[in-house]
Amino acid sequence: MVYSEVPPVPSSQIQSRLEEAAKIVKQVYSVAPIYDKIVSALLSAGVRKLSDTCCFTLGVPVGPMLAKPTKGVSEILDKFQDTEFTCEYKYDGERAQIHYLDIGSVEIYSRNAERNTGKFPDVVDSVSR
Structure with a gap:
């Protein structure tokens, strides 16, 4: 997802963006451990919006x-x-x-x-x- 961002991430910032993305995905998975929901949200809105679309769900x-x-x-x-x-x-x-x-x-x-x-x-x- 980081590599497909528009505009592209400058190569000097790629490592920090990858680390930031990994942190976001791990945090989201801990409150919404549903791969289908996470992947769908990643594909539709990207990493930066992930915690807005994947949050606590009763049950x-x-x-x-x-x-x-x-x-x-x-x-x-x-x-x-x-x-x-x-x-x-x-x-x-x-x-x-x-x-x-x-x-x-x-x-x-x-x-x-x-x-x-x-x-x-x-x-x-x-x-x-």
């Missing part, structure tokens, strides 16, 4: 967040300085994405995007209420 599990261990709270505070952020305790157990669909149904997915709705009828009942 489609997103990729798990990638965490990076830190050496302490001060490292986090330095990194985020004046940015508002939220922290959570890490508990052992199963992670799940719970999607409450517009039609009122509930879908539960594992961190590997496996549909686990049937394993958690109590959670489905709770979310439905």
Whole structure:
């Protein structure tokens, strides 16, 4: 897609444009892991518009967040300085994405995007209420 941009990307900028495109595609795939949708959007609008056309969709599990261990709270505070952020305790157990669909149904997915709705009828009942 980068090589087919109009006007053509100058050869001095091609490497940085390729890296930027790869970053965009990876980010989009983590929130909309549907190849057909991504390829179609790439072909119709190009890389730069990809995140506008491929975004979160209820009922489609997103990729798990990638965490990076830190050496302490001060490292986090330095990194985020004046940015508002939220922290959570890490508990052992199963992670799940719970999607409450517009039609009122509930879908539960594992961190590997496996549909686990049937394993958690109590959670489905709770979310439905």
